[in-house]
Every structure is written in structure tokens, then in C-alpha cells.
Amino acid sequence: MKVLVPVKRVIDYNVKPRVKADQTGVDLANVKMSMNPFDEIAVEEAVRLKEKGVATEIVAVSVGPTQAQETLRTALAMGADRAILVQANDQDLEPLAVAKVLKAIVAEESPEVVLLGKQAIDGDNNAVGQMLAALLEWPQATFASKIEIAGGAAKVTREVDGGLQTIEATLPAVITVDLRLNEPRYASLPNIMKAKKKPLDVKELASVGADVASRLKVLKVTEPAKRGGGIKVETAQDLVMKLKNEAGVL
């Protein structure tokens, strides 16, 4: 069984994003970039499926700038077998466009499972996986906290409001992963060395033949209102008094 894992290069989750003064976006110059944390979880799950003998090949794919090769090398060091970069240098693609590019890659690669993160932590869209499933007319299992694959189906436990839900999707299927699915491994030095020799195929965005036209024009990006400074209170007694008399919330 082949598993396709789309991974995105995003701002590192430890970095506090800063809005550019000209309101055109978030300043990413000289900022540490990493693999989207949810995508690390997806790669980890694919590798575990391979270790269990369920998956036979893991293909990581990224749509993004040349530097996304580093992200793909990370996926290879974690255990992916090969990688594809769909190079899109001067364009930040919207989720619908990414889904269309991924659909074209799925047509070439014919995976049985596409394993994505539930959300990229830059745009916070939480959309690509569901969109890809719709375009492919495949079933979807989002926000997975447990995945069992057997008999041509994926049994997936999903994190939903109020608790957990389990559904069963016939393969091929799209699965998006949530935080509790696993804890991603760190790539070992020997595996990082080995990853350098694994195949990484670079395709130009135009060669994929997907409609990547943007539908949303960003008019501005602004900083949210800052909260006014607070105070420290000395005792719990003080706190309750202030909440009652000053803040009026008790």
C-alpha cells in the first residue's frame, strides 16, 4: 500500500509571528521555518504503518518554494522513501489550489491513503484534506487520533466536540491527523545522511496542469488589538474582591 503525505514548510511553531509594517503580510525574512507540526505527525504515522508492514511505500510531497526541499528531506530522514516538490516560488497557494495540485499528484502516484495534517499553523485553514477528498470523491476521516488499516478500509477514531467518534472509510481515502495520534520521532544522524541520497523529484507548478488561480485577494494583514496591561494581586481574597467590584464578572 502506497501512502502519500503532503507536508508544508511553515514558520516554526516556537517563533512569534510579526506583522509587516506595510500590512502586506507576516514577516518571514530570517525567521526559522520548519515542517508544519501536524505534518510531522502524519509522516510519523506513515512510517509506523510501514514498520507494521501495512504501508509499502511513503511518498512525501510539498507544494512550495525551493527551500521546501529541506522540509522534504526532513520527511525522508524520518522514513519517507521518496519525495516530490511541486515548485511554486512566487506564489502562496490557497488551500483549494493546493488540493488541486495534490489531486494531480494522486493521479500520477495512485496512493491508497493520503495522510495530511489537519491544519497548517500559518494560514490556520484546516481545509486542504477535506477539499482533496471532495475533488477525488474519496471518503474522508478528519482529526484522527487513531488509525487502523485492514481489509481495504481505514478505521479512524476522530477528535470531535464532546469526545471521540470512530468511522470506517473504504480505501482509497483521505485522512487528516490530530495532535494525539502519535509523538513524531527525531530523525537520527545516520538517517539524515541517508535521506540526502533518497530521490527528490522537482516539478514545476505549471507542469502539473492544475488551476491554481487565487480566489481571495488579501486586502491587508493587521495586528490584533493588544490587551491593556493587567495587575498582580497579592492574595486570592484580593482577587475575588477585584473580580466582584472592579471587573464585575462574579
Place this chain on the structure above:
Amino acid sequence: MAVLVIADHDNAALKDNTHKAVTAAQKISGDIDVLVAGQGAQAAADAAGKIEGVRKVLLAESAELDQGLAEAFEALVVPLMANYDAVLIPSTSLGKNIAPRIAAKLDVAQISDAVEVVDANTFVRPIYAGNALETVQSSDAKKVITVRPTAFKAAAEGGSASVETIAAPAAPAKVKFVEQQIVQSERPELGAAKIVVSGGRAMGSAEEFQRVIEPLADKLGAAVGASRAAVDAGYAPNDYQVGQTGKVVAPDLYIAVGISGAIQHLAGMKDSKVIVAINKDGDAPIFQIADYGLVADYKTAVPELMSALDGSAK
């Protein structure tokens, strides 16, 4: 120009998120229909008809809709969109599951987690864990919008729209529901509560979380939340997680106990009216956004808080 709002409900009752999505919809059009999709949901549909400004309620019922299967919602909503220019869905786990699927089928972008509707084509949404707000203008003929409920006031009651039952689509062939464990809680819902008490990694165990956080919440009539660290460690259930990738809350009062204040956590609670932080580390980042900070060990501070609340109740 007409818009469709997909209701958040549990069949028996309508949730406030629906009223909030209706408020967001009013900025787009005056012709607002509400779709109640579930099973045995007549009561929720009747309630939707009572929201002020609602033109008509559509009721569709099947087991698969009740189970929230995205494929069933796609089959129901995509054809309906021939009659609408926009569909708005509260950003619940159901909304996030189904809306992008509908958008892709309509070949339109999704506006994720709108916090403001500027006009029928222009929306504001948080990005980068709420560290930036993006104003986007859509060129799509139809809009699919998930709505962050905490950013909108609830539409008032006072409507008298009729309920029209529509056929539910056939069950999807490639996916089926197996089971679910949904915890029914006596406490108010996290997203809707006036007060939220959240516990973090400092609790150290599920027993301690239950011993410390839950009684404080119950004394205040509050909902219970948690940081990711507390959820990952198994101190609290997953749907208690407040943050960028969990629930977004904006209660009148948010009390963070033993939570450091990582940006991913702040993303889910920084729009609360009043924020209280109890943390033994005076330099914890949570204090930068707290209105009232108590630098203390929670082990002494929470019991003191409990008795101060008892004292002030008189």
C-alpha cells in the same frame, strides 16, 4: 441574494452558535434560511424558526447527517447551493469537517473562521494563531464561510419562520459510522460558558486535575478547559483543549491555572473579557495578557480562592 446557515444543534435543542452565525449572515443578506440536518431534529428546527430574521428553516433527517458524515453533508448541501449565494457554518468540529468539502465541490475558496463580515465579499479572519488578522476579498460567485462564534453576538429570538422538510440524500457508500463516545456534561459548554476554568501541565495527573480544577469550575458554574500539555498527558479529555488547534473561547472570565501561556494557548482565549492567571512563575508569559495575575502555587491559591468565593457569596 440569499444565504444559508447550517445550524449547530443536538436535535433536541439549538445551540447559540447558530444564532451567532445568523448574525454574521445578516451582513451578507436579509434572506436567511437555516438548515437543520440531523435526526429527530424537529425541536431544533422549530427553535431555528424562532430566531429573528430567519426566512425559512429546512429540515433534513438521516442517520448519516446525525453522525456528521461529511459525504452526507456534501450530497445535501451542494445541490441546495443552487439557491444561495453563501453558506455559513459555525467553526465547530462538524463545521470544520464539512465546509471545505462543500467549498471544493462548488469550486470556491473557503473563508475559514471569519471573525468579521465587512461586506458580502470581504471578511476578516485570524491567521498565525491569531497573531495577525487577514482581510480578504473573495472573487468567487458563491461563498463558503466558517464562522468563529465567539466573534459575533447571538441573533435575538422573535422570528416565526416555517419549517420545510426536505429529503435527505442516500447514505454515502464509502464511509460508515462505527461508534462514538460523547460525554454528556452537566457543566456549561466550553464554547458558550460565561466563565471558563482551565488547567495546565502543572496539575501533574488526571486525579489532581479533577481535584483542583473541576470543583473550582463547579463553584463558579463554569466550563472546564485545558492546555494541550494537560490533554496530551491525559489529565483532561481532548475536547477540553483551548487554543489555536483546539477550542476558541471568549467568556466574561477565563481563569488559567498552571498554564504558561504559549501562543498556541493564547490564540484560544485572548479575547476573553477578563483573564485571570494563577502561576507560580511570575515571569510566565500568561501574565502579559492577564488582567489579574496571582503569582502563587496553585496548591495553596486554589483552596484560598475557593474559600474567598464562599466568603463573598454571602
